[in-house]
Amino acid sequence: MLPDLPELDVSGGLNFKETELTLGLPGEIGRGTSSFIQITAGSSSAKLTGTKRGFSQAAMDLNLGRSFYVEHDGSCCEQSESENEDLSVAKPPAAKAQIVGWPPVRAFRRNVMTKSCNLVKVSMDGAPYLRKVDLEMYDSYQQLLSALEDMFSCPTIPYTYPTRNYLDEKKLMDPTSGVEYVPTYEDKDGDLMLVGDVPWKMFVESCKRLRLIKGSEAIGQLHAPRTPQPSAASCTST
């Protein structure tokens, strides 16, 4: 156990010689620049006197055993001890109240960083894993759908509903199976919406997640509420 810190005598100055001898475990430390290296060699069992705020104990509780962390989308997940073993980096104690002004990042930078990236998950019916895209990277539906086409390796077929609004409805087709996918998204309210109805910027604001739905299922989910068109019926039968 390290001795109590010396009292400070302002008029005489700190007696450094005295303190230098007491740095670290007795018998281990020589003077000179290597003193700190020697301290850690044997200090794993040394414990400093507890701090006022008892953080060392709290920190131990937080780093061992279960820890909770918060996903980007706000859901709270529990991580078990066995998962922790695989990680070379200890997961930080999570779900803390955010401290004002911490971490010390300039407000300007903080604002830019939190706004600049709008990553949303993209799922495709039948695909084994999801992808993520950054909606801020694109300026239009066309660009987004081209990127999705790249990602899921299926060409885009432009598809026009004669009675539709200004925007062509896009579908994606998987060339090997001939299955078509309709791009849809989940908005802030959790509703499933067809991609393309609202202006691009509005879409970026409200889109939380993208889903590429298999054509046959899309008919049931999206087209039913609308007034059926004779041409629509023939088109969707393919």
Add this chain to the structure above:
Amino acid sequence: MNYFPDEVLEHVFDFVASHRDRNAVSLVCRLWHRVERLSRQRVFVGNCYALSPQILIARFPGLKSLTLKGKPHFADFNLVPHDWGGYVQPWIEALSNSRIGLEELRLKRMVVSDESLELLSRSFANFKSLVLVSCEGFTTVGLAAIAANCRFLRELDLQENEIDDHSGHWLSCFPDSCTSLISLNFACLKGEINLAALERLVARSPNLRSLRLNRAVPLETLQNILMRAPQLVDLGTGSYVHDPDSETYNKLKHTILKCKSIRNLSGFLEVAPRCLPAIYPICLNLTSLNLSYAAGIHGSELVKLIRHCAKLQRLWILDCIGDKGLEVVASTCKELQELRVFPSDPFGVGHAAVTENGLVAISVGCPKLHSLLYFCQQMTNAALIAVAKNCPNFIRFRLCILDPTKPDPVTMQPLDNGFGAIVQSCKRLRRLSLSGLLTDWVFLYIGMYAEQLEMLSVAFAGDSDKGMLYVLNGCKKLRKLEIRDSPFGNKALLTDVGKYETMRSLWMSSCEVTLGGCKTLAKEMPRLNVEIINEHDQMEIGSDEQRVEKMYLYRTLVGPRKDAPEFVWTL
């Protein structure tokens, strides 16, 4: 030295450039003081409330370049309320009413209004250079005035300011006769820009060396600009997004080959990673690279880019580079002197953060490193000790562990020994920021070893008043001390009150200092302004036993300031 005519002294003083040296010169004797002050052209004022514009003007009639700093450093992190102060208006008014021929104004953390900018633009015929860092309060209307009225403008440099964007019209306000621009940086503007006006401006500025664009400037325009300005030394890209198979991108690739002078590269606020290969040819000669806003470049693309940058001296990056990426930096950038690793997700749980391993790798590979800002997930004493051994040349060492009271995760010990090794080994250390679990011991070490330390930032550290006292007593060159959320109280504050007149300022927030303690200090030291910021109970004075939320004290020649808002109370 009376036998030298003044002109000779003046000529000798011309070679004395740094502010500190000139300040020292002026203290030698009255004659030197007079010659020095009459010949001084550049003045640095670290705290705008330490003196008045009138004092400045009276002492330095030959003033040409003025640097002013306003709000305390912790204002960067939203710890200082919005209307605290730091207005430049009285300075510009006073200067414009005088005979000072101001040519350069550099402001940091000050409140600048459009009115101020307008007055500035009209008052000084030879005005050449305006640099605003972390300022606020103005809009593009003020910028338009600068553009329109400063006929010989050479430099307009806007760094990380909060600017209200009313329109991109301000760029068009540079008259056709303005051909003197050397440096233009508007990267922090959020809105649209008149692209045609920008291209024309670049075309008529043959001396343009530094150009930093904002997000609204697309790749096509960048291509056109680089065609006209292949002599650029410093480039900040705007939106770096395009189809890599396009004609425009192809053109860019060829144009960039002509830009052999680019040494500084930044920007990439928006980036399509597949377009990065176009810049590989520039990377070979880069000495400075700032990718700290380039959230769109990660993983293998980032590493590939860095592998091209063997001559890098300064690198600003996001922590998504990871420890492995830092190992690549360490093996590639042997000339590295300054490294800043920013958190890509300041509020998140840091999936892609860096740890002590990345820092140790850097210290092994880059022995010339002297400036560090490192946001990390965790740190160990062993790592800090290794870094201290490998890099004894640190001048600035700022470590920020995202969990502010996290101990060494391997030993569960506080990080006192690690930081102790840093201050012991780095004898030229001037600036230090601490984080992690820390006791009074770290302050003992700092007081003992950090002889050149000028600025110390402390958060959530220490056990008792002793900690703060070790620092105040030991660090003879201390100029700025800022402390938050640490258990230092009146005893620490009041033991050596004379110390504060040797320092620029002291900030203490969420500590144990009470109103009574501050009052005592203010009474004993009339040449200090002791400001209390109480946002919650503005008019309630409360008892002396009450803890003070935020205290900011600084030495001053001019007493309590008259522009303090309601929630700031100068004792």
